[in-house]
Amino acid sequence: MPDMKENPVEQNGAESRNLSDVVEVMGQVRTAIESVIEGKTEQIDIALAVLLAEGHLLVEDVPGVGKTMLAKALGRSIDCSVRRLQFTPDLLPSDITGVSIYNQDTHDFEFKPGGIFANIVVGDEINRASPKTQSALLEAMAERQVSSDGITHELSAPFMVVATQNPIEMEGTYPLPEAQRDRFMARIEMGYPTRASELDMLDSHGGSNPLESLQPVTDAETIVALTRAVKDVYVAPAVKDYIVGVVAATRASKDLRLGASPRASLHLLRAVRAQAALQGRDYSIPDDVQALARVVLGHRVLPSVQAQLAGRTVAEIIDAAVETVAIPDRR
Known part of the structure; x- marks a missing residue:
């Protein structure tokens, strides 16, 4: 297993971090989010794993169960730029990516960034926008850049x-295109709260909005450094082979007319690393793959x-x- 660096050094403007920092900082972020959302620890942990794995998260459920609240709480717990895009049928692709506007003073076109230019983008009710507008997210999500008038703008x-x-x-x-769904690393469902959690929600949300008092517990540079630390998590060849086997099993399943893509294997690998790091391990185990298979693969397949x-x-x-894939030896 690779040795973790303990001496802070400057890398691209961000201080290096080790896996103990991941547990400490993400624990603080988890606590901050849980002060707003009651009884959803599993969903919060998956959101944090996706953040550390440099992925994107799709939250799907019926109205009123806290989907947008989770996204907002994650954004507010980090001192970074956050933008909310309310997807509606009349939303235009340029509202997301930006548009070039002619400046009469300079006699030139100036690019005005759209809502996608932020560290955390909250896309509310994404499937209420037209497929053309949804597709405006594809390049940004896959390549972290936006192309406009032949010029590439980095995110x-x-x-x-x-x-x-x-x-x-x-x-x-509108149904999300398969290519769009495949860009999301994981999909989660919030579910209805337990009776106790709903009672606590009435006490905490009844008189005020807890989001208003939520303060950042970390910043963007720290998150960038933590994502680098997560990449040092060791994934044994046997675990990688297990990941490929699980993904291949979806393609061979008679119950599926569309199996998971090769991108799913890569996303599952990155999520597995993040899952291990959140638990304080510098190595992954098959249990990480099993724990994440549903949320990473479920939205990519078609029954x-x-x-x-x-x-x-x-x-x-x-x-x-x-269950059809043999579990590698844990030794």
Whole structure:
């Protein structure tokens, strides 16, 4: 396993960090978010893992269960630029990426950045926008840049899109294209709160908005340094082979008409590293792969007609595919 660097050095303007810093700082961010959202530790941990893995998060559930609240709380807990994009049918691609406007004083075109130019972008109800507008996110999410009029504009690190969407059965929604869904590292569902959590919510949210008092506990430069530390987490060849085997199992499943892409293997690897780092380990284990398989692969696959008629859920199909792959020796 690689040795962790303990002496802080300057790398591209950010102080280097080790895995103990990951646990400490992310623990503070988790606590800050939990002060706003009750009883959703698992969902918060996945969001933090996606942030550390330099991915993007899709939060899908019915209205009113805290999807946007989670995205806002994550943004406010970090001292960085945060922008919210409210996706509507009349939203234009230029509203997201930006537009060049002619300046009469300089007699030249000036680029006016759109809403995507922020460290954390909260895309609210992303599936209410047209497919053309949704596609404006593709380049930014995959390459962390925006091209306009032949000029490429880099996006600042860290960069994370946290998009929320209602189930496709809801009125006035458009299905996300498969290429768009594949850009998201993970998809989570908030679910309804427990009775105790809902009672606590009435006490904390009944008189004021807890987001207003939420203060940042870290900054953008620290997050960038932590993402570098996460890349030092050791993933054994056997675990990598297990990741590829799990992804390949979705392609061979008779219950799926579309299996996970090669990008899914890469995203699962990065998420596994982040999961291990959050738990204070500098090495990954097969349990990390099993814990993340549903959230990383579930939104990328399409069930067959037969599986849908049989009432099989995507989660059940993913679990069955994982069970067909031999677990590597943990020694």
